[in-house]
Amino acid sequence: MKTTYGITIIGAGPAGLFAALELVKLGVKDIVILEKGKSIDKRDKKETLCGVGGSGTFSDGKLHFSLTLSQERLLDFVDREEAQNLLNYVEKAFLDFGVTAPATPASFEKAEHLVKRCERYNIKLYTRKCRHVGSDALPGVIKEISNSLFQSGVTIIPECEVFKVVKDKKGEFKIETSSGEFSSKIILMAPGRVGTKWLQDMAKILGIAYEYQKVEIGVRYEFPASVMEEQTKIMYEGIYSVQTPTFDDTVRTLCPCPNGFVAIEDYGGYVCVNGHSNSGNESPNSNFALVQEVVLTEPVENTTDYAISIAKLATTLGGGKPLIQRLSDLMAGRRSTAERIAKSLIIPTLKDATPGDISMALPYRIVKNLLETIEILDKVLPGINAGSNLLYAPEIKLRGSRIKTNKQLETQCVGLFVAGDGAGVSGNIVGAAATGVIAARGILKSL
Numbered sequence: 001m002k003t004t005y006g007i008t009i010i011g012a013g014p015a016g017l018f019a020a021l022e023l024v025k026l027g028v029k030d031i032v033i034l035e036k037g038k039s040i041d042k043r044d045k046k047e048t049l050c051g052v053g054g055s056g057t058f059s060d061g062k063l064h065f066s067l068t069l070s071q072e073r074l075l076d077f078v079d080r081e082e083a084q085n086l087l088n089y090v091e092k093a094f095l096d097f098g099v100t101a102p103a104t105p106a107s108f109e110k111a112e113h114l115v116k117r118c119e120r121y122n123i124k125l126y127t128r129k130c131r132h133v134g135s136d137a138l139p140g141v142i143k144e145i146s147n148s149l150f151q152s153g154v155t156i157i158p159e160c161e162v163f164k165v166v167k168d169k170k171g172e173f174k175i176e177t178s179s180g181e182f183s184s185k186i187i188l189m190a191p192g193r194v195g196t197k198w199l200q201d202m203a204k205i206l207g208i209a210y211e212y213q214k215v216e217i218g219v220r221y222e223f224p225a226s227v228m229e230e231q232t233k234i235m236y237e238g239i240y241s242v243q244t245p246t247f248d249d250t251v252r253t254l255c256p257c258p259n260g261f262v263a264i265e266d267y268g269g270y271v272c273v274n275g276h277s278n279s280g281n282e283s284p285n286s287n288f289a290l291v292q293e294v295v296l297t298e299p300v301e302n303t304t305d306y307a308i309s310i311a312k313l314a315t316t317l318g319g320g321k322p323l324i325q326r327l328s329d330l331m332a333g334r335r336s337t338a339e340r341i342a343k344s345l346i347i348p349t350l351k352d353a354t355p356g357d358i359s360m361a362l363p364y365r366i367v368k369n370l371l372e373t374i375e376i377l378d379k380v381l382p383g384i385n386a387g388s389n390l391l392y393a394p395e396i397k398l399r400g401s402r403i404k405t406n407k408q409l410e411t412q413c414v415g416l417f418v419a420g421d422g423a424g425v426s427g428n429i430v431g432a433a434a435t436g437v438i439a440a441r442g443i444l445k446s447l
């Protein structure tokens with residue numbers, strides 16, 4: 001087996017795949033992608049985080065093309081005009097690879113009406129251009145991308161976990177993996193959120209600086225689809241943000257899944273929850289993440305460890321599964337039981353969750369913030385505060401530590417580039433893909 005390549009990409013998520021596509025387009029050859037999960041054909045739907053396509057593969061497949069929220073991180077590398085050009089460029093590529101979902105909101109004017117209604121209650125509603133591919137359709141798009149790379153001569157090696165990377169005296173990278181040692185002059189690390197800790201460890205070994213970023217901690221909230229129906233008709237996705245009365249913290253809804261399902265993310269030592277929906281809107285329920293931003297300052301800044309310790313506590317209480325609780329039980333200060341959940345009007349879409357008490361797992365401040373936010377949101381989403389609604393914990397949005405780079409995404413370690421969520425430079429599929437493109441263009445310059 002060939003083990004020396006000009007460029008090695010670690011991680012076959014959107015960041016790694018789009019970096020490879022761009023390198024091919026720029027005429028660069030001799031590229032390998034090392035991916036610890038399985039190929040797209042062999043990957044099981046339960047393998048949410050790892051495998052060719054990355055953590056987005058069986059996701060809801062909402063693709064965001066507006067320069068708002070996490071997409072604004074691109075402004076650290078390019079100006080506003082170039083950032084929007086990049087988002088359009090990624091959109092065109094997705095359309096070329098078979099995305100047919102229409103762009104929403106169909107009318108920004110109608111969306112503006114919803115924004116104004118929220119303003120009256122001190123709620124910020126973000127609207128952005130989105131295409132909802134659907135969890136059932138996205139794997140087909142990934143397969144197209146994977147085939148295209150194969151035909152262009154890019155080698156993708158699945159089930160190949162990278163353990164360690166070191167730089168030898170000649171300036172070449174030695175890459176220790178589960179499939180033996182590889183070497184390369186240029187490396188792009190794009191290991192996603194699942195690789196956040198690994199990337200921190202590699203940064204320490206290679207002398208690269210990084211800083212911790214905010215994390216978001218909370219629950220996945222499930223309710224009857226009718227509650228969000230009006231919003232969904234106008235724009236598939238809206239993000240509501242509230243400053244909470246007691247603590248003045250920011251709590252946001254994220255990743256809404258109209259007529260969707262709650263899903264488990266298995267991180268090995270702990271589990272978290274997320275959501276997804278198919279293109280056919282099959283569920284009677286909708287869900288979104290309801291999370292509080294957490295920033296830690298001196299002397300304890302490690303938000304990753306803090307969030308993971310909460311996730312582990314929740315996993316322990318759930319006996320290895322996520323916790324589920326009715327809103328009425330949480331408000332009354334009692335745990336949910338299987339009997340109480342059965343009395344709920346809503347049938348949970350995630351069966352593999354343990355009825356319990358979320359307030360035993362999440363800190364008081366977070367629980368208080370979530371309850372206050374649900375009450376406020378009820379003014380614009382009537383029914384969101386109904387006692388039958390269900391909370392699943394923990395939902396954690398880890399942000400990779402922000403790895404220090406130049407504008408081309410090259411680190412202090414010459415020849416080593418980073419991209420995607422794991423490096424803290426993106427927060428979703430399109431953002432990760434766009435940073436892959438930036439890194440690829442940077443690699444070409446360095447060659």
Ligand SMILES: Cc1cc2nc3c(=O)[nH]c(=O)nc-3n(C[C@H](O)[C@H](O)[C@H](O)COP(=O)(O)OP(=O)(O)OC[C@H]3O[C@@H](n4cnc5c(N)ncnc54)[C@H](O)[C@@H]3O)c2cc1C
Nearest residue numbers: 011013015036050054055056059062162192420421428429
């Ligand atoms: C359930 C779920 C739903 C989501 N829904 C959406 C959505 O609707 N829209 C949206 O925009 N985003 C969504 N996201 C987020 C989105 O998937 C990520 O933002 C995006 O995939 C990040 O891309 P990435 O390339 O940086 O990392 P990833 O997609 O995480 O890919 C990183 C890859 O690197 C591999 N890897 C890690 N460490 C190593 C190693 N040591 N050796 C070899 N390989 C390694 C991993 O196996 C993985 O395949 C969702 C995520 C989840 C989990």
